[in-house]
Amino acid sequence: MCLPHRRILRAALLLFAITWLGAAASAQPGEGTLRVGSKRFTESYILAELLAQTAAPHTASPPVVRQGLGNTAIVYEALRSGAIDLYAEYTGTIALEILKGSPADTREAMNAALAPLGLGVAIPLGFNDGYALAVRAADAERLGLRTLSDLAKHPELKLGLSNEFLGRADGWKGLAARYGFTQTPTGLDHGLAYEAVAAKQIDAIDIYTTDAKIDHLGLRVLEDDKKYFPRYDAVVLYRLDLPARLPKAWAALQALEGRLDEHAMIAMNARAELQSVPFDAIARDFLAGTGKGARAEAREPRRGFAAKLFGPDLWQLARQHLVLVAVSVGVAILIGVPLAILVFPHVRLRALVLGFASLLQTVPSLALLAVLISMLGAIGALPALIALTLYSLLPIMRNTVTGLAEVPNGLRLAGTALGMTPPQNLRLVLLPLALPTLLAGVRTATAIAIGTATIAAFIGAGGFGERIVTGLALNDRELLLAGALPAAALALLSEGIFELIELAMRRRRGTPPSSLPLA
Template sequence: MKRAYPLLVAALSAWCLLLSAWAQAEPLRVGSKRFTESYILAEIVAQTARAAGTTAEVRQGLGNTAIVYEALKSGQIDVYAEYTGTIAQEIVKDPAHTSLQDLNRALAPLGLAVGVPLGFNDGYALAMRRDMAGKLGIRSLSDLARHPTLRYGLSNEFVGRADGWKGLAQRYGLQAQPQGLDHGLAYEAIAQQHIDVMDIYTTDAKIDHLGLLVLEDDRQYFPRYDAVLLYRQDLPQKHPAAWAALQPLAGRISEAGMIHMNAQAELQGQGFAAIAQQFLAGGAKGAAPVADKAGSRSGFAAQLWQRLVADDLWRLTGQHLLLVLISVGAAALIAVPAGIALFPHTRLRALALGAAGVMQTIPSLALLAVLIAALGMIGRIPALVALTAYSILPILSNTCAGLAEVSPGLRHAGSALGMTHPQRMRWVELPIAMPTVIAGIRTACAIAIGTATIAAFIGAGGLGERIVTGLALNDSALMLAGALPAAVLALLSELFFELWERYLRRQRMRR
């Protein structure tokens, strides 16, 4: 017994050392929202940490504030760039908290903290075309109330925010019914004169590029949105070297510098990582003129081809295929046995098909948001659960439909030969129903390939990453570079199932 104690102490010590080594090896996970500036700031944070010897991974384009905040709170990411006004309004839900000290006191019970003010304010504002504003005599938000017929195209997040459209409309007496638009697409819409007024971030690069006038907030509705790092309280202890390296970022990014970096991405088409690397090397200190990327490209087709064959093609395609195969496989393992069990029970079968049909009607982004809150995580797990749920209905309904095609005479014949119910199902009913079941799996694959692109909104990877980034940059070529490979996967899936069905038909003819 005495010899056991030293062995136990040694084992516990070794286990503690292993845990410590694992904790030190755990990467710093940096998140971002789904707009240009957030992508760039995430790369700056990650590259700064890597320069200090810390392994860092970036989870880009996770969505709006609610999704990224949930990822931070649940430990899926460790830090991301946020804005003081957003923290006060959307997270702490107390506009009176304006200082870092106040915000840290309010965030402490959540296990979060805020620090490293980056040096610039990126506020919300409304803007319209300068020529139209001059024609109508509009210079401030108060002037908008005199023109109720103006068309508003506002980002969906701004429409729903506590510091967004609802409060703004009340403060200024605006009666318009805004149209919800993706922030990147709204710039194209206002340039094409499909809308008259849009919400902007004051560091957006396209404000001057498109000749927009930022309307004066003459009643001081919008708070300040100073850029800071929102992080988990244990970050300084888990990654001390990275945390020390991040401190010199305080005050380093000016508003002009941020506008310049946004322009490098949106107008020149430079990559986020390259922009961050240039900034950390000492560039992007001012707002030097940035050429429009349209002037330097040799044509849309050439740009599209460059995007299509980029280095990330096979990685993203592999991630996309993995999401589809796992989700459809899981749905088949659930739906086919369920269809067999429910087929004899008419009421239960109708109830199950109705429930699966209701699940199919839930918008994919809404379902993903619910799953993030329920599971407390982002990434592939909630994406796989959602894709599996969407794949169940076609497989379940086709399994029941295929079994209904088996004639009563064949069932009676099987029973007359002395077959048990499982034997009759195995040798008579399922072979007849199999083509219809395969058609259901075929439909589920087509649905999953298309829906899996949405998974990129919560950091699950796949070809949707290109689409999400393209939306943020309003880059049509990049969006197509994500959509076209997904379409090719859908066509290959159809070809595979067509060949499989032909093979099964030949097998039945031989028998």
């Protein structure tokens, strides 16, 4: 490797390290900040806000709420790694999913099993939110469905179950074995399952017993007659260092013990799912003593699409989305272009590097984010930026190599004949001629990053994906569109900017606009 190439690579790696260090510093809150997490369903969003607002008057800085982090595996990994300090969990999930079937049936036993992990259980909130299966009431009457054993006798009925329930230790596999189910269920998002059963696309779904849409859609909850499901009492799962680190906030959180019952939780879920009331407003009303019941929420005005689209979080989400895209594509350019230049003369090495970059593109984004959380011990911007950078490398590297390969051999030799050194030939001849193709790769990488950045909301990295994730949890189409439309507008804006850049380059070279072939 020649000296100029080494300098290019060294500079790129230095900029890469500086960028990540800055991102890591900005992504991690201060030591005195309470960090609250939530899973990706309505009740967990509300409970996260309830915990944060209860502690807020007793912390030096406002608590950071990491909403919608995904399923149990992701939010638990965030807690274990120290990326969050606590979140609302359920005793059945702790015993069977986190402790993997440990016979920890009391809080004391759970704390003894969790202590070696640096975790603990405290503050029982006062309600049980169990798993159950539900069917349409009309089907229950017609087929005589009262229990899960009755459901197992009708293999013709279609089951649509949440993906987490399908994979949980206390989920479908054990339930099917206990009751003898022979159906092959369809995996669905929890929020979308309600719409699917209402539209008669499926016949039975898994539900949480405090879901507001059970009564709203007229569903019949089937009795667990063989007692498969344990109790799922809501508690706080926390890091053991939290009480010593934030003693006043921890003392304030103790006041929530036993304060919530099933009716209060159902009413709060209804306000979110049926009236689109923001989660923070629901928590604020409850803490202020004005927790509204079902009758009160029925009279509340529903937020319209315009209010969701142009909500106060629009510019904050836009800024977060832009930063994720700009930094990840920028770092991908700093890494991908020098690396492509270095491997270009070596055919086998080039094929190996491009093949590895292509392999990265095949890794599902959520799986990659989960792996990065485990490796880095962090959630938020840092793992999201790394994932987006990895996805951006292939189009940039491939187009750089393609652009260099397209330079006519005569022009390469002309530069050498004029006495140019290889670095000069690269800088003055090859790269300028390859620039249009390279820029097309950056354009593609930017489009990929804008779309993929919406997935970053699953790990608390912000951006327009926050609205999409929340809309999925609430089955709120308007909120989904309020996140998807700005992301699409950003993609169109980026296309317009690249089109202007290419137009300026063509004018500078004095070449006519290229015509695009018709599909």
